[in-house]
Amino acid sequence: MNSVLKINKALVISFFLVAIAIMSCNNDKKAILAQNNVEIDGRARIKFDTTYYDFGNLVEGEKVVYIFKFKNIGTANLIVEDAYSTCGCTVPSYSKDPIAPGETGRIEVLFDSSGKHGVQYKTIGLKLNTKRKERSLNIRANVID
Numbered sequence: 001m002n003s004v005l006k007i008n009k010a011l012v013i014s015f016f017l018v019a020i021a022i023m024s025c026n027n028d029k030k031a032i033l034a035q036n037n038v039e040i041d042g043r044a045r046i047k048f049d050t051t052y053y054d055f056g057n058l059v060e061g062e063k064v065v066y067i068f069k070f071k072n073i074g075t076a077n078l079i080v081e082d083a084y085s086t087c088g089c090t091v092p093s094y095s096k097d098p099i100a101p102g103e104t105g106r107i108e109v110l111f112d113s114s115g116k117h118g119v120q121y122k123t124i125g126l127k128l129n130t131k132r133k134e135r136s137l138n139i140r141a142n143v144i145d
Contacts, residue, residue: 042075042101044130048137055141058113068107068137072099074130082127083107089114090122090139109139116143 053066072078077098085092091110099105109124124137 044072044076044078044099044101044128045074046078046128046130046135047071047073051136052138053109053140055111055139057142057144060116060143060145061114063110063112063114064141065108065110066139068109069104070106071104072101075101077101077129078105079129080105080107080126081129082125084125085122087122089116089120090124092124092137107137109137111139111141113141113143116141117145118143 048068048070050068053068055064055066058064077100079098080094080096083092083094089112091112092107093110094107095105107124107126111120111122113120120141120143122139124139126135126137127133128135
C-alpha cells in the first residue's frame with residue numbers, strides 16, 4: 001500500500017509540473033501577441049454615428065465632403081483595412097492607424113458632382129477587422145444644373 005501511495009504522489013506531482021509548464025508557454029505566447037498589438041481575448045467593434053448622409057441639392061460641378069464618425073466599442077484595436085468606392089466621383093480617406101478601444105475615428109468622403117445629373121446614390125465599402133468583416137456607408141445627392 002505504501003508503494004501505491006508513493007506512485008500516486010509521484011503522478012500528482014508530475015501532473016502539476018506539466019500543467020505549470022503548459023501555462024508558462026501560454027503566458028509567453030500571450031506576451032508576444034500583446035507586444036505586437038494582437039488581442040487574443042478581445043474583439044474590435046465599430047459603432048457609427050450614422051451610416052447615411054444626404055447632401056441635398058448640389059449644383060453640377062460642386063465638390064462636397066462628409067465625415068462619418070465612429071467609435072471602437074470593442075476590447076481590441078480596430079483597424080480599417082480598406083475604404084473604397086466603385087465610382088471615381090466618390091473618394092474615401094481614412095487613417096491606417098489602429099483605433100484603440102474607446103477611441104474614435106473618422107472616414108472622410110469626398111463627392112465630386114462634375115458630370116452628374118439627378119439623384120445620385122453612392123456606396124463606400126469598408127473592410128474591417130471586426131466580426132462582420134465588411135460594412136458600407138451611403139451618400140445621396142441631387143445634382144441640378
